[in-house]
Amino acid sequence: MTEPSARILVVDDDPGIREVLCDYLGQHGYVAVGAASAGDMDRELATRPVDLIVLDLMMPGEDGLSVVRRLGGTPPVVMLSAMGEDTDRIVGLELGADDYLAKPCNPRELLARVRAVLRRPREDEAPVSAALDFDGWRLDLLRRELRRPDGQAVTLSAGEFGLLRAFAERPGRILSRDQLLEAARGADADVFDRAMDVQISRLRKKLDDGSGRELIATVRGEGYRFDARVKKGMVR
Incomplete structure (x- = not known):
């Protein structure tokens, strides 16, 4: 089951990754849009709220951990990191991320994580x-x-x-x-x-x-x- 009305923001400075993830999530009923930086994310959120953010850890300018800290748990965040270290995973979760995946990630696995985070009572x-x-x-x-x-x-x-x-x-x-x-x-x-x-x-x-x-x-x-x-x- 998917949540067709759910809007997901993919924040990653790699345009190839943004395109692949947005296309895959879109194929499974989500409205997925991309942002290349924390600044782009803020501008997108100011235009329209989202139900979940897929967020890269390592980005130029403000990094993912700083973004998670200031978002404070709303909207929910699934973090991505090419480093894949336990320390990064634990710090991300401590700061408020709802889940964590190492890059490169299988889009099917990301989809499962997104569904799990969004699966909540209406x-x-x-x-x-x-x-x-x-x-x-x-x-x-x-x-x-x-x-x-x-x-x-x-x-x-x-x-x-x-x-x-x-x-x-x-x-x-x-x-x-x-x-x-x-x-x-x-x-x-x-x-x-x-x-x-x-x-x-x-x-x-x-x-x-x-x-x-x-x-x-x-x-x-x-x-x-x-x-x-x-x-x-x-x-x-």
């Missing part, structure tokens, strides 16, 4: 009772928003939201990495174990309210468990 399909409450926190499934016990909003990337929803919908259960990937991002999202650990580490930091209580417990050799009572709440 607002018109969300139930009226669309919030999950736990330990004073509220995860609003309709607005894709997390609020702390003091009412302050916490920004979540698409990957972090998917993970937290997967945990909160299965409290007390031990979930393996594969189960979390399937629940949060789709069965075709091939994300490395270390990348999953980074995502969970980021999520734990955002769930830290200073009480010392850790809501996501590591179960050695098995996976992770969400240690909180969860109730369904009403969105007002």
Whole structure:
């Protein structure tokens, strides 16, 4: 399944790569446009919003990591890098990228990653009772928003939201990495174990309210468990 209305911006200084990826994504029902630099990206975003950005790490001028940092998780980002080092992957995810691929990448694999990131509930399909409450926190499934016990909003990337929803919908259960990937991002999202650990580490930091209580417990050799009572709440 594709999302025909989804608009994707491919940001890469290599015109050949931009053309190949835009053509391939276009063949699978997406509206794909290209940008040669961060500046071109900004001009495109000022004209019309996009649903996802495919972003090259190494570009002249502002690089991909700087772009991810200032975007702050909106829109979601799939990063590409010719370097393919674990350090680059982890830093990119820590800064807010939703997924990461080494170049040269198979367009079919990129398509699978894009589908996984975009696979999320639509607002018109969300139930009226669309919030999950736990330990004073509220995860609003309709607005894709997390609020702390003091009412302050916490920004979540698409990957972090998917993970937290997967945990909160299965409290007390031990979930393996594969189960979390399937629940949060789709069965075709091939994300490395270390990348999953980074995502969970980021999520734990955002769930830290200073009480010392850790809501996501590591179960050695098995996976992770969400240690909180969860109730369904009403969105007002």
